[in-house]
Amino acid sequence: MASATDKFSGVQKAAIIMVALGEQFTADMFKRMDQEEIRRVGMAMSNVDSVNPELVEELLKEFLGKLKSELGPMIGGDATARKALQMALGAEGAAALMAELDRAKEPVPFERVKMVDSKTLAGFIRSEHPQTIAVILAHLPKSKAAEVVRQFPENLQYEVVLRLSTLDVIPPGIVEEIDTVLQREVLSTEGLEAKQLGGVEAVAEILNNCDKTTEEHIFSRLEEDDPELAEQIRQLMFVFEDLMSVDDRGIRTLLKEVRNEDLTLALKTASDTLKSKILSNVSERAAAMIQEDLEVMGPVRVSEVEQAQQKIITIARRLEKEGKLVIGGKGAEDALV
Structure with a gap:
């Protein structure tokens, strides 16, 4: 009993x-x-x-x-x-x-939504107004929001990202109303407070987690309609080739936390310049092994390479936040003197 x-x-x-x-x-x-x-x-x-x-x-x-x-x-x-x-x-x-x-x-906004798989969630909210979708996505982890965005038609992807980039403080009543609608479908969360959501930083993080095709499509539309906004987002984004702007000490700090198999796979599509920079910051023996692995590596899916690169990007961004390396090109205030 x-x-x-x-x-x-x-x-x-x-x-x-x-x-x-x-x-x-x-x-x-x-x-x-x-x-x-x-x-x-x-x-x-x-x-x-x-x-x-x-x-x-x-x-x-x-x-x-x-x-x-x-x-x-x-x-x-x-x-x-x-x-x-x-x-x-x-x-x-x-x-x-x-x-x-x-x-x-205190109740956490849209907590139950985070447990719904991305495809199902996209199906629930895709018929909502893009502004409403933007509010919902702003409450999700950036990787989850990126998965949901990938499920939308291209036109809706653009409309949602555009509104998400300009999203600011949301009155509690509006968020509660959106939440009430979702309660009828998949969740039972309520009691939300106004907070700063969205903005270009959120868009940059979401696009960093999107696949290349989705990212390029959204940027092509943004550059046509709002070049200044597109440039703001690009400046906040970090791609694998941006490792060129990290100094040698930062590269060595980064490589200490990267698995060899991830590094080799990530270098598959890297520029020769970046490969050279990376290999110059490992031992001669390690560099020779990586070169050999790259030469004998057969065809691999682009998505697998991008996934390996994203793992390294995530580590680099964490180290940057911890002050252990500096990613250049983000403004004079980030430069070392």
């Missing part, structure tokens, strides 16, 4: 016990946890409104092997968590962590 405690995760069980045993016990436990453990347990505690004594007894039996005391209902898990965090982390640390926990409890 299933236990009453089976429906709770380990973190939830720990949170209930800590609420039941009080602030001092909780503070002592927090001192023995790392920051991530405190965050997870603290979030679970803040969601405990009341604790049933029978549940506490079952959990204590499970955790300790025997019942420690007769307990009445415990009210106010959120308040207990705040006080215990103050004792463990100090007022400032507790305030920062509780602010994070409060934000984490």
